[in-house]
Amino acid sequence: MTTGGQERPELEEVLDRAADPEAFEAWQRRAKATGWCRHPVRLTGAANRVDTATGEVIGHFASAGLPDGVLLKACGHRRATRCPTCSATYQADAYQLVAAGLRGGKGVPESIAAHPMVFVTLTAPSFGAVHACRHNDGTLTFPCHPGAGTCRHGRGRACHAVHEPADPLVGQPICGDCFDYIAAVLWNAHAGELWRRTTIAIGRSLARQAGIPRSHLRHHVRLAFTKVAEYQRRGSVHFHAVIRLDAPSGPAAVPPAPFDTALLSAAVAWAVPAVSVPGPDSPGAPRAFRWGAQLDIQTIGADGKPPKMVGGYLAKYATKSTDPDGILDRRLKAADLAGLDQRIGPHLAMMVRTAWDLGGRPELEHLRLRAWAHTLGFRGHWLTKSRAYSTTLTALRAARHQWNLQRDGDDLRDAAVTIGDWRYAGRGWTSDGDAWLAETAASHAADQRRTARQGTRTTTTGGATGDA
Ligand SMILES: [Zn+2]
Ligand SMILES: [Zn+2]
Ligand SMILES: [Zn+2]
Known part of the structure; x- marks a missing residue:
C-alpha cells in the first residue's frame, strides 16, 4: 500500500x-x-x-x-494535504504567475511595476455570529463577543473568551440554530458572479470619475487582474485580488492621466458596496447577494505593499484546503455525509449537508450544489486572471x-x-x-x-x- x-x-x-x-x-x-x-x-x-x-x-x-x-x-x-511536493510546484507556479503581473518577467515588461495597482480583499457578509480571534497587531487581544442577552433559542449571545488563532472554536457559530446556513452556502455559490459584476462596476466607476462615457473606457485604459479564492474558518469563501490599470494598447504602457492609483482605489471603494447579484427564487434564499462590510484596499508598489509580499500571499492562499485535514479536497458521495461531524467538525459538516440538501431542489439545479458540496457551494476557480494580466x-x-x-x-x-x-x-x-x-x-x-x-x-x- x-x-x-x-x-x-x-x-x-x-x-x-x-x-x-x-x-x-x-x-x-x-x-x-x-x-x-x-x-x-x-x-x-x-x-x-x-x-x-x-x-x-x-x-x-x-x-x-x-x-x-x-x-x-x-x-x-x-x-x-494531497501531495506536498506537487503542491509546492503549484505554489511556485502561482507565485510566478502573480509576480510577473506585478513586477514583470515571463514576457511581461518590467515597466509594469509603475502601473497603478491595488491589492484588495473581499469578504462575505455575516450569516450569524461566530467565535472570533480578535488580535490587534499581535499584542492587544479582545474578547470574542462582549454583550448580553440570549437569542430566541435561549442561548447566550456573549462569549467573553479570548480565542487564540488555533482554537478550534474560531469560526464556529455562537448559536448554530441562529446561523443562516442556506444563505451562507448560496452566497458561496454566487461569489464568482459577484466578482464578475464587481469588475464591470469598477470599469463603470473609473469612467464616471474620469468624465468619459463607459463605452469609451477601453480607448483610455484597460483593467487587468488576478484573484485567489480562500476559505474563512466559518466556511465562507473570500477573495484576494490584484487589480491593475494598463494603457489601451496593453501591459507595455502606463495608462494616461487621470488613471492613477488614487482613482483606481476610489473606483474599487465605490464599486464593492454597490454591486449585488439577485438571489434565486427558492425558500429561505436571500433576495440578493452582496460583499461583506470588511473591505481592504492597499496600494502596491513604491509607497504601498511590496510586490514580492503580495505575490507570496496569493501563492500561499492558492494551495490552501477547505478544511485543515483535506477531507473536503475531493467530491463527495451520499455515503460520505454520515460521520462528517467527527471528521470536519459540526459547522463545516452542516455547510456540506446544507449544500447537499439544496442540491436536491429543482429550482437550484443550475448551481450543481451536490457536485460542489465539498467546496461548500463555491464552484469557481481557485486562481483566475484576466487575459492581459501575465503568463498562464x-x-x-x-x-x-x-x-x-x-x-x-x-x-x-x-x-x-x-x-x-x-x-x-x-x-x-x-x-x-x-x-x-x-x-x-x-x-x-x-x-x-x-x-x-x-x-x-x-x-x-x-x-x-x-x-x-
Ligand atoms: Zn503529486
Ligand atoms: Zn467565542
Ligand atoms: Zn439562537
Whole structure:
C-alpha cells in the first residue's frame, strides 16, 4: 500500500530497491523527475519523436526500458494535504504567475511595476455570529463577543473568551440554530458572479470619475487582474485580488492621466458596496447577494505593499484546503455525509449537508450544489486572471516540461512532435519501501529549499483574514 505516511516500512523492501546501484540510480532519477510526488501516476506505452518536415522518426522512447517498465508522472495536485511536493510546484507556479503581473518577467515588461495597482480583499457578509480571534497587531487581544442577552433559542449571545488563532472554536457559530446556513452556502455559490459584476462596476466607476462615457473606457485604459479564492474558518469563501490599470494598447504602457492609483482605489471603494447579484427564487434564499462590510484596499508598489509580499500571499492562499485535514479536497458521495461531524467538525459538516440538501431542489439545479458540496457551494476557480494580466499556468508547465526533457538529454528540436500511445497502469508507489524513499527525499528537498530561502526572506507574516 502507498499511504505516503512517515512510518518506516520493511527494511527488506528498501534493500530490494537499492540492491543494484545502477538500477537504483535509474529509479531515483525517474522518481526525482516527478518532484518526489506522493502519488505518481504510472503509465506504460511508447512514443516516437517525428521530424515534421521529413516525417522521419528521430527518436523512440518506451516505458519498457524504464525501471519497473513504467513511466512515472507527477499527480499535479494543488492541495498540500494531497501531495506536498506537487503542491509546492503549484505554489511556485502561482507565485510566478502573480509576480510577473506585478513586477514583470515571463514576457511581461518590467515597466509594469509603475502601473497603478491595488491589492484588495473581499469578504462575505455575516450569516450569524461566530467565535472570533480578535488580535490587534499581535499584542492587544479582545474578547470574542462582549454583550448580553440570549437569542430566541435561549442561548447566550456573549462569549467573553479570548480565542487564540488555533482554537478550534474560531469560526464556529455562537448559536448554530441562529446561523443562516442556506444563505451562507448560496452566497458561496454566487461569489464568482459577484466578482464578475464587481469588475464591470469598477470599469463603470473609473469612467464616471474620469468624465468619459463607459463605452469609451477601453480607448483610455484597460483593467487587468488576478484573484485567489480562500476559505474563512466559518466556511465562507473570500477573495484576494490584484487589480491593475494598463494603457489601451496593453501591459507595455502606463495608462494616461487621470488613471492613477488614487482613482483606481476610489473606483474599487465605490464599486464593492454597490454591486449585488439577485438571489434565486427558492425558500429561505436571500433576495440578493452582496460583499461583506470588511473591505481592504492597499496600494502596491513604491509607497504601498511590496510586490514580492503580495505575490507570496496569493501563492500561499492558492494551495490552501477547505478544511485543515483535506477531507473536503475531493467530491463527495451520499455515503460520505454520515460521520462528517467527527471528521470536519459540526459547522463545516452542516455547510456540506446544507449544500447537499439544496442540491436536491429543482429550482437550484443550475448551481450543481451536490457536485460542489465539498467546496461548500463555491464552484469557481481557485486562481483566475484576466487575459492581459501575465503568463498562464499552462505556459509555465509547458516550459518546465521542456526543461525536464532537455535535462534528461532528450534531443528536442522545434520541428519535431511526439506521437505516443500511453496506458494508465495505476497510481502511487508500488511498495511501502518506494513510498518511504520518495517521502524521505521529498522532505530532504523541502529542508534544502527552506534553508536556501532563509537568507532572502524578509517577511513571513500572513494577511489578516478575520471572520465576522
Ligand atoms: Zn503529486
Ligand atoms: Zn467565542
Ligand atoms: Zn439562537
